[in-house]
Amino acid sequence: MPNAKNTFPSPAKKASSEEYDIVIIGSGTGGKLIAWTFASEGQRVAMIERKYVGGSCPNIACLPSKNIIHTAQVASYARRSEEFGIARGSFKLDMSAVRGRKRKMVSSLIDTHLAAYRDSGAELIMGFGRFIGPRTVEVTLNDGTKRQLKGTNVVINTSTHAAIDSIPGLAEAQPLTHIEALELDKVPEHLVVIGGGYVGVELAQAIRRFGSKVSIIDRNGRLLHREDDDVTEAIGGLFQDEGIDPILNARIKRVSGQSGQRVKVTAEQNGVEKTIEGTHILVATGRIPNTKDLGVEVAGVQVTDRGYVKVNERLETTAPGIWAVGEVAGSPQFTHISEDDFHVFHDNVNGGNHVTTGRLVPFCVFTDPEFARVGLSEKEARAKGIPYRLFKVPMAIVLRARALVETRGFLKALVATDSDRILGFMNFGVGAGEVMSAVQIAMMGRLPYISLRDAVLAHPTLVEGLHMLFGSTPSVPSETISAELPVQANA
Ligand SMILES: Cc1cc2nc3c(=O)[nH]c(=O)nc-3n(C[C@H](O)[C@H](O)[C@H](O)COP(=O)(O)OP(=O)(O)OC[C@H]3O[C@@H](n4cnc5c(N)ncnc54)[C@H](O)[C@@H]3O)c2cc1C
Numbered sequence: 413m414p415n416a417k418n419t420f421p422s423p424a425k426k427a428s429s430e431e432y433d434i435v436i437i438g439s440g441t442g443g444k445l446i447a448w449t450f451a452s453e454g455q456r457v458a459m460i461e462r463k464y465v466g467g468s469c470p471n472i473a474c475l476p477s478k479n480i481i482h483t484a485q486v487a488s489y490a491r492r493s494e495e496f497g498i499a500r501g502s503f504k505l506d507m508s509a510v511r512g513r514k515r516k517m518v519s520s521l522i523d524t525h526l527a528a529y530r531d532s533g534a535e536l537i538m539g540f541g542r543f544i545g546p547r548t549v550e551v552t553l554n555d556g557t558k559r560q561l562k563g564t565n566v567v568i569n570t571s572t573h574a575a576i577d578s579i580p581g582l583a584e585a586q587p588l589t590h591i592e593a594l595e596l597d598k599v600p601e602h603l604v605v606i607g608g609g610y611v612g613v614e615l616a617q618a619i620r621r622f623g624s625k626v627s628i629i630d631r632n633g634r635l636l637h638r639e640d641d642d643v644t645e646a647i648g649g650l651f652q653d654e655g656i657d658p659i660l661n662a663r664i665k666r667v668s669g670q671s672g673q674r675v676k677v678t679a680e681q682n683g684v685e686k687t688i689e690g691t692h693i694l695v696a697t698g699r700i701p702n703t704k705d706l707g708v709e710v711a712g713v714q715v716t717d718r719g720y721v722k723v724n725e726r727l728e729t730t731a732p733g734i735w736a737v738g739e740v741a742g743s744p745q746f747t748h749i750s751e752d753d754f755h756v757f758h759d760n761v762n763g764g765n766h767v768t769t770g771r772l773v774p775f776c777v778f779t780d781p782e783f784a785r786v787g788l789s790e791k792e793a794r795a796k797g798i799p800y801r802l803f804k805v806p807m808a809i810v811l812r813a814r815a816l817v818e819t820r821g822f823l824k825a826l827v828a829t830d831s832d833r834i835l836g837f838m839n840f841g842v843g844a845g846e847v848m849s850a851v852q853i854a855m856m857g858r859l860p861y862i863s864l865r866d867a868v869l870a871h872p873t874l875v876e877g878l879h880m881l882f883g884s885t886p887s888v889p890s891e892t893i894s895a896e897l898p899v900q901a902n903a
Contacts, residue, residue: 428560432458435549435563437541440467441750442737443569451534458561459534460541460551469747470521472591478778479514480594484618485780505622508597543711547733568721568736572699581667585675587693600624602690604677608635610777612696617779620656627657627688640790646840701740725767726760744773774852776845781821784848787836788826800826800835801886807841810877818842823881832860843874850875
C-alpha cells in the first residue's frame with residue numbers, strides 16, 4: 413500500500429477544501445502524538461475530535477478507571493483498618509465525591525491536552541469527521557456548521573466503542589458501559605457485570621469494594637480465560653474472597669427490566685436455566701470499531717469483516733495517503749500500543765520502514781493485586797510448540813510483599829531451554845505492573861535471566877523478588893505442544 417503524497421486528484425472537492433499536511437480523525441493517543449509532534453515540526457495539522465479532548469484514555473478509560481480503582485482500594489483499606497491497628501470509626505462512602513475526585517483529575521488532564529494543542533500549533537476542531545472523498549474529510553462542527561479539510565496525509569484514530577450484544581432485552585435495559593460506570597454517583601445495590609475480561613474484572617472489584625453486591629457473568633469457564641490456568645484460578649480465588657459471585661460457562665438468554673432500577677438476567681449455565689436479579693447491568697463483552705459512519709468507502713479505505721480498518725504492518729490503509737492507528741486499526745487495545753503506532757506512522761511518513769509486527773505487548777490488569785504479563789504465557793508457548801523452563805515462586809517469599817503483608821499471588825517466568833533468554837514473564841501480586849516493566853526492559857536488552865538473578869537490586873523492593881524467582885529451581889513441563897491456537901492477550 414503506497415504512501416502517495418498529493419497524488420490523488422479530487423477536483424470536485426478542491427475548491428472548497430482547506431488544505432493541511434496532516435488531517436487526523438479522532439484524538440486518541442496515537443493521533444494526538446502525531447498532531448503535536450508534526451505541528452511542532454512546522455507542519456499544518458488539523459485534529460478532528462467529536463467529544464473527548466485527548467481520546468478515551470484520560471476521559472473515559474484508563475486514567476479515570478485507575479482513579480476510581482484507587483479510591484476503591486482506599487475504601488478496602490478503611491474496611492481493613494483494624495488490621496493495621498487503626499480503630500475504625502464510622503465509615504460512609506460518598507459516591508458523588510468519588511466521582512468528583514475523578515472529574516477533577518479528568519478536567520486537569522483536558523487542560524494539559526489543550527495546552528499541548530496551543531503550544532504545538534496543531535488545530536483542534538471539535539466536531540464529527542467523515543470522509544467525503546479521497547483524503548478529504550467533512551467535519552460537522554458541534555454548532556452544526558460544516559468544514560471540508562483535505563490532507564496530504566490523513567490518519568484515522570477513531571478507536572472502538574463498547575459492544576452491546578444482541579441479547580433479547582439487553583439494549584432496552586439500557587445497561588451501563590464503562591463510561592456510565594465511571595460516572596456513578598450512587599453505589600449500585602446489586603451490579604451484574606457481563607463479561608470477565610480486563611475491563612469487567614477491574615470494574616467488578618472496584619464497585620464491590622464501594623459496597624455493591626456484584627455478580628459477574630462470563631460465557632467462558634474462567635475469568636480472564638485467555639490466561640494460564642494458575643492466573644485464572646488466582647483471580648477466581650481473589651473474587652471469591654471479596655464476595656464477588658462469578659457465574660461462569662453461562663450463556664445469557666434474555667434480560668428484562670431497566671438498569672438503575674431492577675434487572676433480571678436469564679442465563680443458561682451448564683444446561684440449567686438460572687436467573688440473576690440485580691439493580692444495574694454493566695456490559696464489558698468486547699469492542700466494536702468506530703468505522704460505521706466514517707464514509708470509508710468513498711475514500712477507498714477497506715475494512716475487515718469485523719469493521720476494523722485494513723492496514724498493513726506499516727499502518728497504511730488500502731487508500732494512498734490514508735493511515736490508521738490505535739484500536740480502529742486492529743492494534744492491541746492498549747494506550748501504549750496506540751502510542752507505539754504513532755512512532756510507526758512518524759517513521760514511515762518520513763520515508764522509513766517501521767513495522768508493527770514482532771513488538772512486545774506488555775499489559776497490566778489493575779485489579780488489587782494486579783496481574784501483569786509480557787511475552788509468552790505457558791498456553792501460548794505450548795500452542796506454538798516452544799519449549800521452556802518454568803520458574804515460579806509465591807509472592808510470600810518476596811520480602812517487600814511480606815513487609816506490606818500483601819502476599820497473595822506469584823511470579824512466573826518462561827526461559828528458553830537452549831539459551832538463558834526470557835520468553836515471558838507474569839506476576840499476580842502487589843505492584844505487578846512495575847515488576848513486569850523491569851523484566852520487559854531486560855527482555856528488550858536481551859539480558860539473560862541470570863543477569864536479573866545476580867543483579868544488585870535495592871532491598872526491600874518488589875523487583876527484588878526477581879532474585880528469588882530466577883534463583884529458584886526451574887521445572888521443564890513435559891508437554892510443550894498442544895493443538896490450541898496462539899492468542900494475543902486482550903487483542
Ligand atoms: C474501561 C477501560 C479501561 C482501560 N484501561 C486501560 C489501561 O489501564 N491501560 C491501557 O493501556 N489501556 C486501557 N484501555 C484501552 C485504552 O483506553 C485504549 O486502547 C487507548 O485509549 C487507545 O485508544 P485509541 O488511540 O485507539 O483511541 P481513543 O483514545 O479511544 O480515541 C479515539 C477518539 O476518536 C474520537 N472519534 C471517534 N470517531 C470520530 C469521528 N468520526 N470524528 C471525530 N472524532 C471521532 C472519539 O471521540 C475518541 O476521542 C482501557 C479501555 C477501557 C474501555
